[in-house]
Amino acid sequence: KQEVTQIPAALSVPEGENLVLNCSFTDSAIYNLQWFRQDPGKGLTSLLLIQSSQREQTSGRLNASLDKSSGRSTLYIAASQPGDSATYLCALHNTDKLIFGTGTRLQVFP
């Protein structure tokens, strides 16, 4: 059974810091990996999608990498801002559905 773990569970930092959020999974037989953010009381917003043949994707201040052989993905947030405060979820595309990680709750304070 695929298990997806995110570390750290929570993170509180001053704005301006560069951050690394980690996602690890037990079964490397995945299709794609997607990073989402969730604001309190809201749905999920897709941030980055890494296809299984790719190793990384970039969008603005965000960069996500995928290493299937080691069962890891990393989301890098550069120059963090208070508006980045949210819960970040990684999700594995496993044939017909998404399997979500446990999430990292990020707070960036001014």
Place this chain on the structure above:
Amino acid sequence: GAGVSQSPSNKVTEKGKDVELRCDPISGHTALYWYRQSLGQGLEFLIYFQGNSAPDKSGLPSDRFSAERTGGSVSTLTIQRTQQEDSAVYLCASSLVAGDYYGYTFGSGTRLTVV
């Protein structure tokens, strides 16, 4: 539509009553998914549809939960005889096809509170 639409956004119901939650996927998306997020918990898969059929309903927690999809579009998740442990945010997502190469789009969810 432009996005995945869910209704109602909030629902408060008395224990024992039945509730229906609605999801309107992105036009043209053939796959539709239901997830549940309980307070302090991760996202739990419930069921997915490819067209009008549900190849995987393994995540439905009990026989009080059912879902249907008609016309390959709108889906309804029904919870019968609601219990307090059913309180959660119910999220719907759609994709072009199941296991879509281009990713999933989520709605804003329905927050269900059973009192």
